[in-house]
Amino acid sequence: MKRLGSPRLIKRWRRLAWRAVPLLATALLLVALDQIARYGAERWVLVQLRADAQAAAELRAAVLRSEIEKQRSLPVVLAQDPDVRAALSEHNPVMLRALDARFETLAAGTRASVIYLLDSKGITLAASNYREPTSFVGSDYSFRPYFRHAMAEGAAEHFAFGTVSRRPGLYLTRRIDGEDGPLGVIVVKAEFSGVEDDWRRLAGPTFVTDTRHIVLVTSVPGWQFRAIAEITNEERVRIRASLQFGDASLDPLPIVVEGDDQVRVTMPDGGAERVFVEAAAPVPSTGWTLHVLEPMAATANVAIAAARVLALLGGALLVIALAFGWYRRRRALQKRRREERARRELERRVEERTLELSTANDRLREEMDQRQHAQSALQGLQDELVQASKLAVLGQIAASVAHEVNQPVAAIRTFAESGGLLLARGDTLSAGGNLATIVGLTERIGVITGELRAFARKTPGHLGPVSLREAMEGAMLLLGHRLREQDITLEIDLSAGDILVVAERVRLEQVLVNLLQNALEALTGQTGGRIRVEARAEGGNAVITLMDNGPGLPDAVLQALFMPFTTTKPAGLGLGLVISHDIVAEFGGSLAAANRDGAVFTLILPRVP
Template sequence: MRSKIVWFSALIAFPSGGTPHYGSSMVGLKNAMAEDNIGKGTFQRAPLVFPGRSAVGRSLWLAVLLALLGAALGFVVFATGRIAGTRAEYALRDRALAALPLAADSLKGDVEKQRVIPLVLARDGAVQEMLRSPSTANEAALDDKLRAIARDAASSMIYVINPEGIAVAASNAGEPTSFLGSDYRFRHYFTEAMANGTAMQYALGTVSARPGLYLSSRVDGPEGPLGVVVVKVELDRVESSWLESGFVVFTTDERGVVLATSVPQWRFGALSPLSEEETETARDRLQLPGATFEPVPLSRRGGNLVTASPARRSAGFVAVSQDLGKALPGWRLSLLIPADTEISSAAMTARVTTLLALVLVGFVAFVIVRRRRSMRQRQDALVFMNAELEHRVKLRTAELQRSNEALAGEIAERENAEARVRRLRDELAQANRLSILGQIAAGVAHEINQPVAAIRTYAENAAHLLRSGRSQDTAGNLSSIVAMTGRIGTITETLRSFSRRASGSMGPIAAEDAIDGALSLLSGRIRDSGVTIERKRIDPSPMVMASRIRLEQILVNLLQNALDALKDQPEPRVEIALAENREMVAISVRDNGPGLAPDIRRSLFMPFTTNKEKGLGLGLVISEEIARELGGSLRLDDAGHGKGASFTVELRRAA
């Protein structure tokens, strides 16, 4: 490498008038290099030896090398410009794709807003009455109504057509261009609406000679179709917004005929020549007799690029398009964004940048060679620095290890604290259940007292019947005693299950079963309080992922709160409702009591918040925590306009 550098430097040192001395072998080059005073920064004319090579051959070799380098340089510059232009084209395509949904939404939004008008008017009693019993008064009132609707909804025109195709009411009644009395039997939006219920047609107006989209809906009566309601939508506002965006935007039908467009001179032109049959179909559909559908000045150049003449001057554009789907069946929206200037600018910038970069490559290479020695020195320094860095990394690693050990200890302490919190929370939930059991113990005792009294009566009767020899009647009394003991067992089993500490296991349970259990626990209190339970069942019952005991605890809390709120209320009522969707099941408990004050509603799920004289304010807090552990939620529903309070617990549906 050093020999090549010296050789190149020697070539530069020779002036154009000097001639190097050639020896007999390459040994002369080495000797000359040894004799040069390189350390002093000067070069002597060294005897260079190139055996078998003449000055003419060397010049020819240099010319070929320069030609190859020039060709490579030109190719690189050209390729860079081509790549930059392609990237600019892709960037413009992305911009066009981003703007395309906005242009489509502005069109579809305008159409969807107007589409509702004929559907609503088709069900309007005034429209149906006028079509059944035409009269001057009915028609005048309907004309005023249509005029007001058209003004408020910014519709171009609204009119009503009777079954014979004659316009009998219109929003422009009384104007020189009134539609009243016009025959529209030839319009597709009339015939298709009468046949199918609704229709859509883009066509030129027969009276106004202005293009627009006609949306129609059939008016049905008990005896059959009564007529058609039509709204005409002129898309001037949409086309103006497209024009203001700076893009070329237009829509085409299934035959490629341009309809709504930001370039008016393109309207009713065709993207490609139409066959004779397609021309006749387009004329009939668009109500344009004699139209030729001249081709739009637009041609594809390759990729996303097209050439178009929207302003009497051909230019390049990046084009994207999309179908408008169900909103406008058969329509396709296209958007063109100017591309020539940006692509040319990107290509020129890339070529100039590449050329400058290649020119600088030689200088950079020279600097790199000169700095190799200093780089070696810097590498030695880096070796020392790396050793020092490794030493510091080891020290830091040891420090981090100690920190990790301390952090692990803190994590263990935190986990122990969380375990203690979980145990306390379970104990608090258990205490809440036992507190509930204490409150409903009197009612349960009353429930058990009745079957016990009945058992005694049946037993005394059985003894009397047995002494009388009536064994069949005695067996009937004994069967009744067995049924009563089963009822007592059901009541006590419900209490025993509810009082048992709930396990953390969850599984699919029927929501209706949990509601039955909660109502069973509170049956005595419900009966004594005179509260009416209104329950909306779902058959079959939806399955939820929960623990039955915990879910019953939530429902008992909610029912007890409702019973407390209904004390001394006229016609007390509690409604239990189930609702479901694909993922969640909701159980709502609503009462018709006095409701909750706003300050209580804001802090209802905070501990020790209650409006009861003897309440602790923990029941709802515990119930909300249980619902969260079950993977659901408990919420207070909005007050709305009704009385009372409504709580809803939502749980995940079991698969």
């Protein structure tokens, strides 16, 4: 056995060390070249990106200024218009309605968000959005800074969050003077959604800040009304009290300055940190500052990669030459080592195979014992299956009641909240109507729970003539608010007249609610959503068709649609359509589904002669 300090072993280690010196020197050279190339490329990229970002900031600031200047001329021109002055002086309803139509046409032609006229008390007399539910006509804006400043100084510009439209924009105002003093104020609101959309198609974020460093216009939706500098609590309270930015948090942006005009940004919605080059340019005539963040990653990676390739090319030739020499010298040694490893690998595989055969034999005996235990437990499992079946039926009934009672309870809450708002406004007549509706919904919950007790007694519901129109109106009572909330168009075609079908009123409404709710779920997040319900008489049956323009049903779901727990909803139970199918079958009808430019459900019920 060789001793550690023997002369032969020491000589061998020295020889290995001298052979490693050229390789170590070559590796150090390659590392040094790589680092030098990387540093030079980063400096060059930073200079180029800084120049590009500054040019982009100045160009976008000029475009934004052009958009603002285009809107600034509107209040100036309208303030001199004789029709506007006459309408303010006389408060003639005919003249004011004519101004409504004129403002509407003018706003569409100039792409202004809204144009409206305020009297000397801040009350809106005419507005371009007079046709919309959120019309400004009759609203009091005397508390708004743009009105107060215009009345005091003759003109004002104020960027704020719309109290009615809930959309931010720049309010441009001009005072209209009469012979006896100020008559009122003309207001033009400019929104920048089109500019923001254009910015979103660019590589990096773009945003505009005011003198308080609060973001007003941005290509990143989550950044609006946040700040690039810390805002004191006193300033935060004052801003929120003015309602300029609604209930915005005014929190600082996730931007960390790293020097050399570089910033590190945490992108919204869980995005990773990215490094940008920042450039800023003032927006003339506004007091705003436009910021551009130019991403470094793509440009820097390409430049660094090219520099590193060029720098390492020479070193690579040297490495190749050294590797070739080492290869020839060690070829014979590697061959002997491969043969030795092959022999050892063969012995190892023989041992592993022997162990595997022994293990497989033991596992086979264990499986035989497990099968004997499984055979003895089979009888017990068959007995438990009956009990499990009973529990499944009970669970389906409980899920059905929870599924259906939740809808009128949600509607009761909506009508109660609406009634509270109506009472706060003094509209007791409408609030009384909401309370009456809530009473009807509670009666409906009683009918649904009564149906559960009837099911428990195994007594079927009473079938009789039911008006299809009334059943549809009852379903609309529960889902009307969701249609409006999702801005979905509902078309009901009962041109064949009111059809009487053989059914039970509450359970028929239950089926219609389930079908309409499934259509609403399919249209979630889709613009231009549309649901169409048609009813016609065919022989002794009534055929009701419900169609939507959603994505339709997947083929796999369509084949098992009326089987329990088949659903496309992430939180769905998969019982609604099963229950509906069973209810329709009890009525003597049928329920089928298909895809045709969206999902189509066909409900066939026997018609009252």
